[in-house]
Amino acid sequence: MPPPPAVDIDVGAEAVDDNSPSTTPAYLTVLGVDELRANSVFSGGIAAVGLSDAFKSKTNGKKPTSKDFTYRLTLESRSRQPSPLKQAAQYLSRKGMISLGGGLPSSAYFPFDHVSVGVPRGDLFSESDIHKYAHNVTIGKHDMKEGTSAYDLSVALNYGQGTGSPQMVRWVTEHTEIVHNPLYQNWACVMTVGSTSAFEMCLRSFCNRGDYFIADEYAFCSAVEAGRGLGINAVGIRMDSEGMIPSHLDEVLTNWDEKAREAKKPFLIYLVPTGQNPTGSTQGTQRRKDIYALAQKHDLIVIEDEPYYFLQMDKYVSPSAGSNNGSNNGNSTPAPKTIDEFLASLTPSYLSMDIDGRVIRLDSFSKVIAPGSRCGWLTTSSKICERLMRHNEVTVQAPSGFSQAILFKLLDEHWGHGKYLDWLVHIRKEYTLRRNTMLEACEKYIPREVASWTPPAAGMFLWFRVKSERHPAFGRKNMLEMEHEIFEAVIDQKTLLAKGSWFFAEPEGDHPDVYLRATFAAAEEGAMVEGIKRFGNALRISFGLPAFTETA
Structure with a gap:
């Protein structure tokens, strides 16, 4: 099989627009959440056990069970035993129990009586409206005892289980069934301290020092560094405008030479399928099906890292083509009219098409609520979840109690699933406007003779290919030297972009092109355009092009 072309995510290519209708059944839409909540019973107060099975719909039990992938676990993961102290906490829920056994501090010595936070009122989601009309919600120390809430500070700020609090496990379990509706019955959710921590946990659970894991040719640098620190290297698979190329993945795995690589054939694959960091590429439905089929063929475990999943956008059409993008002309970007329409517009997740239980989906509140919450969750088969929960018990234990309590108050008691999905529609629209603003600025200011880009269909990033073959130093300097020269020219203009080389899955590999990454997530609109x-x-100076001339 001939190798696929090297990554070239540019030349005016259009971002994938293959958002096939979701398979979310009608009974799992927001209107059907009551059917889920009717089965939800919390099992106690402090350090209560909260497993996803307690919070699923009755229909879930009619599905088949997953395959067992525990044989893939490392010795470290298989060796973990349940914490005796965590197991003993189950007895605290018995009526009249006096605990003299656990090291749980008395909440009388927590120097907090209550925590109040201002959250959006109704559909007033803009920053100015939240500031002006914020609805204050309060989390008291003894709300559960007083019967005013299902969660309080006396519980949230004490030790808990490795699954996370039952209150948040219930919410993420319901959310997962509403949005993804896994195809097998024995799936489960475990709360995590964000996706980076969750991925490091997966690496330690499945890979040993000297192993490889599979990633995109340009991959999230923190994921690659997490592996290197453990002696686990990434093997990069070539990309196109939809991300990882299935034919190259198949070629690499089919022809894996254990002697030459001095390592076993890898079976763990790390993907950011939507709005990939750094390239901004999004895998269409068929691309995901093709990669999942290869995962079955080569018996892979798929890590589906999806912080940008809900930031899927409308297709970008340039204003020069007569389109109304709604960024600078005062009109709004079209948005889904209903929650069902929003859910149906999302490209199906790997989790939603996984029939084997080989997908581990990483979700996070970092990009849709706040990175500092350090709170997310993973979803996979219950046997693998149990092992990852044991890892939590002896490392991070669980996300911060403050974070879990505040998120529960916002997501469950204040918003509910429907209003949270309304919020996701809102930020999808806001990021679409930001993307459009940056793309329009690019069309105006970036010299196309030396740079190209693909309008992203999701996420927060724009990936520029800088045509190094046209650089005056081409042939005299290597790619990294030219990249640094261009990077320094941009710095001299008091603007910061990220080097493409920072994201190499294999730093020693062949990388003939220069790339730079920009984000449209943070800067104000005017500053973004100026940047x-x-x-x-900087490109004009570096390439010796004429200065930009403003036209009327």
Whole structure:
């Protein structure tokens, strides 16, 4: 099989627009959440056990069970035993129990009586409206005892289980069934301290020092570094405008030479399928099906890291083509009219098409609520979840009690699933406007003779290919030297972009092109446009092009 072309995510290619209708059944739409909640019973107060099975719909039990992938676990993971102290906490729920056994501090010595936070009122989601009309919600120390809430500070701020609090496990379990509806019955959720921590946990659970894991050619640098620190290297698979190329993945795995690589054939694959960091690429439905089929063929475990999943956007059409994108002309970007329409517009997840239980989905509140919450969750088969929960018990234990309590108050008691999905529609629209603003600035200020880009269909990033073959130093300097020279030229213009080389899955591999990554997530609109203008100026200076001239 001939190798696929090297990554070239540019030349005016259009981002994937293959958002096939979701398979979310009608009974699992937001209107059917009551059917889920009717089965939800919390098992106690402090350090209560909260397993996903207690919070699923009755229909879930009619599905088949998953395959057992525990044979893939490392000795470290298989060797973990349940914590005796965590197991003993189950007895605390018995009526009249006096605990003299556990090391749980008395909440009388927590120097907090209550925590109040201002959250959006109704559909007033803009920053100015939240500031002006914020609805204050309060979390008291003894709300559960007083019967005013299902969660309070006396419980949230004490020790808990490795699954996370039952209150948040219930919410993420319901959310997962509403949005993804896994195809097998024995799936489960475990709370995590964000996706980076969850991925490091997966690496330690499945890979030994000297092993490889599979990643995109350009991959999230923290994931790659997490592996290197453990002696686990990434093997990079070539990409196109939809991300990982299935034919190259198949070729690499089929022809894996254990002697030459001095390592076993890898079976763990790390993917950011939607709005990939750094390239901004999004895998369409068929691309995901093709990669999942290869995962079955080569018996892979798929890590589906999806912080940008809900930031899927409308297709971008340039204003020069007569389109109304709604960024600078005062009109709004079209948005789904209903929650069902929003859910149906999402490209199906790997979790939603997984019939084997080989997918481990990582979700996070970092990009849709706040990174500092350090709170997320993973979803996979219950046997693998149990092993990852044991890992939690002896490392991070669980996300911060403050974070879990505040998120529960916002997501469960204040918003509910429907209003949370309304919020996701809102931020999808906001990021679409930001993307459009940056793309319009690029069309105006970036010299296309030396740079190209693909409008992203999701996420927060824009990936520029800088045509190094047209650089005056081409042939005299290597790619890394030219990349650094261009990077320094951008810095001289007081603008910061990220080097493409920072994201190499295999730093020693062949990387003939120069790439730079920009984000449209943070800067104010005016600053974003000015930053792109400065980037264009830097390219003109570096490549010896005429200065930009403003036209009427």
